[in-house]
Amino acid sequence: MSSDVAIRVRHLTKNYQIYERPQDRLKQSLLPRLQRWLGRPPSQFFHNFRAVDQVSFDIHKGETVGIIGRNGSGKSTLLQLICGTLTPTEGTVETVGRLTALLELGAGFNPDFSGRENVFMNGALLGLSQAELHDRFEEIAAFADIGDFIEQPVKNYSSGMYVRLAFALNVLCDPEIMIVDEALAVGDMKFQAKCITALRRIQERGATVLFVSHDMGTVKSLCDRGIYLERGALRSMGTAAQVAEEFVRVMREEMNQEPGFSRPPRTVPTPDARTVPPLPAPPVDPSPQPPRTQMEFSRYGSGEAIVHRVDFLDKAGQPILEAEFDQEVVIRIHLVSHVRKSLAVSYYIHDDKKILLLGVGPRQLDLPLIEADIQKSYVVTFQTRVPLHEGAYSIQVQVTEPIVEGETARFLDVVEDAIVFKVNRRPGGRLWSKVFIPTTMTVEQR
Numbered sequence: 001m002s003s004d005v006a007i008r009v010r011h012l013t014k015n016y017q018i019y020e021r022p023q024d025r026l027k028q029s030l031l032p033r034l035q036r037w038l039g040r041p042p043s044q045f046f047h048n049f050r051a052v053d054q055v056s057f058d059i060h061k062g063e064t065v066g067i068i069g070r071n072g073s074g075k076s077t078l079l080q081l082i083c084g085t086l087t088p089t090e091g092t093v094e095t096v097g098r099l100t101a102l103l104e105l106g107a108g109f110n111p112d113f114s115g116r117e118n119v120f121m122n123g124a125l126l127g128l129s130q131a132e133l134h135d136r137f138e139e140i141a142a143f144a145d146i147g148d149f150i151e152q153p154v155k156n157y158s159s160g161m162y163v164r165l166a167f168a169l170n171v172l173c174d175p176e177i178m179i180v181d182e183a184l185a186v187g188d189m190k191f192q193a194k195c196i197t198a199l200r201r202i203q204e205r206g207a208t209v210l211f212v213s214h215d216m217g218t219v220k221s222l223c224d225r226g227i228y229l230e231r232g233a234l235r236s237m238g239t240a241a242q243v244a245e246e247f248v249r250v251m252r253e254e255m256n257q258e259p260g261f262s263r264p265p266r267t268v269p270t271p272d273a274r275t276v277p278p279l280p281a282p283p284v285d286p287s288p289q290p291p292r293t294q295m296e297f298s299r300y301g302s303g304e305a306i307v308h309r310v311d312f313l314d315k316a317g318q319p320i321l322e323a324e325f326d327q328e329v330v331i332r333i334h335l336v337s338h339v340r341k342s343l344a345v346s347y348y349i350h351d352d353k354k355i356l357l358l359g360v361g362p363r364q365l366d367l368p369l370i371e372a373d374i375q376k377s378y379v380v381t382f383q384t385r386v387p388l389h390e391g392a393y394s395i396q397v398q399v400t401e402p403i404v405e406g407e408t409a410r411f412l413d414v415v416e417d418a419i420v421f422k423v424n425r426r427p428g429g430r431l432w433s434k435v436f437i438p439t440t441m442t443v444e445q446r
Contacts, residue, residue, distance in 0.1 A: 097176025
């Protein structure tokens with residue numbers, strides 16, 4: 001294995017035998033042997049379920065990789081195969097370095113041992129000496145913050161206490177590879193913030209982190225790359241932002257097809273997204289044409305309304321691709337409706353990791369929806385500011401039909417990276433946060 005690879009997975013497969021009735025297990029254990037002894041072809045009383053299907057990838061030392069996918073897609077099974085707590089049906093896993101894992105609740109803990117005893121037992125399994133564990137115990141106990149329960153049997157712990165102690169032990173053992181499942185979801189807000197800070201420190205030390213979560217914001221901010229699993233197979237692998245956005249797009253498209261979200265139009269049939277009627281000629285618009293748009297690169301939705309142009313302008317109406325810090329800008333969206341519906345048009349500004357920073361729609365502005373008509377064109381103009389840290393940003397544009405106001409919506413047209421622009425450094429001092437809001441400050445001597 002290459003010297004810079006921490007985890008290598010090749011053709012990894014895990015099958016489970018699924019039995020429809022309990023008695024089929026007994027039949028499977030006895031009858032095939034008897035049939036073979038009699039020279040007959042053996043019967044099979046189960047069907048195979050492939051939880052992980054021929055997955056292959058490399059994770060390099062120092063990388064943080066997020067694994068995403070819907071429930072049942074094989075994420076936890078894959079982690080257990082990498083950790084060695086499950087045996088693969090096919091394929092191989094190679095790891096280099098001390099590996100710690102936070103998998104299902106309480107994994108590796110003896111329920112009859114106290115928290116202290118479990119720390120020393122599991123720490124020894126991770127390769128730490130008794131002297132090292134004595135030196136680190138107070139730090140581990142302080143991180144877990146479970147008080148006197150550290151001396152109680154862990155079978156008396158709540159789920160949150162389990163996670164606190166397990167994470168504290170794993171993160172403070174200086175792992176070279178750390179694997180984290182969604183066990184952190186049971187922690188409270190304060191503990192989750194502490195865990196994210198600890199993971200960032202592990203990253204800074206050069207450790208490799210494999211992270212599973214349904215929180216796309218966490219995946220984008222923590223991870224370098226992403227792995228998207230679908231029905232046990234590797235659907236895609238790329239930058240964390242790209243993979244997370246693909247997952248969100250797939251989920252939104254599926255929501256559009258669900259009966260509860262797919263409300264038929266009031267007066268006309270909904271056109272198929274692949275056969276959207278030709279766009280009429282756009283209305284005459286005196287504003288300057290933008291130097292470029294990127295709408296053709298990535299978009300999805302039902303096609304019942306189509307965005308055909310997005311302008312990014314200064315307050316004088318001139319197209320720009322660079323903005324000064326906190327500059328006043330105009331975002332103008334041109335669209336055509338092919339149905340008679342109430343539509344909401346929104347924009348969202350993302351940073352280079354596709355983390356959402358700013359955005360607004362009619363609901364946030366307490367404005368009415370567009371009562372769109374068939375084959376009518378509309379221009380929606382937002383006037384705002386960009387109080388952003390220097391760097392590259394992109395604007396996503398959405399046209400939606402609200403189903404439950406402020407909660408759920410059908411996506412008619414979503415344009416990723418409709419505009420990509422740059423914000424220049426703030427004069428008078430660099431910003432260390434992504435967004436800056438003017439704030440007053442006073443100092444009093446008491």
